[in-house]
Amino acid sequence: AQSVAQPEDQVNVAEGNPLTVKCTYSVSGNPYLFWYVQYPNRGLQFLLKYITGDNLVKGSYGFEAEFNKSQTSFHLKKPSALVSDSALYFCAVRPLNYGGATNKLIFGTGTLLAVQP
Amino acid sequence: NAGVTQTPKFQVLKTGQSMTLQCAQDMNHEYMSWYRQDPGMGLRLIHYSVGAGITDQGEVPNGYNVSRSTTEDFPLRLLSAAPSQTSVYFCASSYSAGAGNTIYFGEGSWLTVV
Numbered sequence: 001a002q003s004v005a006q007p008e009d010q011v012n013v014a015e016g017n018p019l020t021v022k023c024t025y026s027v028s029g030n031p032y033l034f035w036y037v038q039y040p041n042r043g044l045q046f047l048l049k050y051i052t053g054d055n056l057v058k059g060s061y062g063f064e065a066e067f068n069k070s071q072t073s074f075h076l077k078k079p080s081a082l083v084s085d086s087a088l089y090f091c092a093v094r095p096l097n098y099g100g101a102t103n104k105l106i107f108g109t110g111t112l113l114a115v116q117p
Numbered sequence: 118n119a120g121v122t123q124t125p126k127f128q129v130l131k132t133g134q135s136m137t138l139q140c141a142q143d144m145n146h147e148y149m150s151w152y153r154q155d156p157g158m159g160l161r162l163i164h165y166s167v168g169a170g171i172t173d174q175g176e177v178p179n180g181y182n183v184s185r186s187t188t189e190d191f192p193l194r195l196l197s198a199a200p201s202q203t204s205v206y207f208c209a210s211s212y213s214a215g216a217g218n219t220i221y222f223g224e225g226s227w228l229t230v231v
Contacts, residue, residue: 004159032216032217034219034220036222041225041227042224042225043121043207043222043223043224043225044160044207044222045222046219046220046221046222049217049219051217090159090160092160094216094217095216104150104162104165104175104176105160105162105220107159107160107161108159109157109158109159110159
């Protein structure tokens, strides 16, 4: 079965420290990978995506993610956390079925990032 | 640039009532979809459309209907609301159904069925 796992329900980090939010996936074929952020009572905002090419992807608000095919991971990172980064983060995969694309995102269950001042 | 617009933002329904969640996008996107978000379950696809006049079911379609008469609009109908449909609903769109296209989400509709 195709799935995305975010093993941590919550990540706590002090402001100014580096942060990592973990994501692993299990799909057949080559995946397209996405990260979204959700602030309280708001919709999901697109952060970044991996399609092909360089394994290190840079996105919005200073976030980046590293695609690791051998470990089937796509961890979200930021060198220096801000209090304003506190939010719910979702990893998602859009698998490529044989013969073409599929039309949905498979989401992880989300990781709550809490940045303490 | 409004992006994806959903209405209403909040709604309380009684069991058995019907309602329509409205979704409109102004980006001329072909692909539109509806997701529901439940605690601990991430987002799950309800229905999607790859263009006007074309709709298909996602992974949790039961209890919901959709139609796509125009490129811009993709309403979600609950014909007879049930407490299990209490959730946050997100409409989303992308330029096309191609897997590399970024999907953009609306602000969400919080629905409570009592």
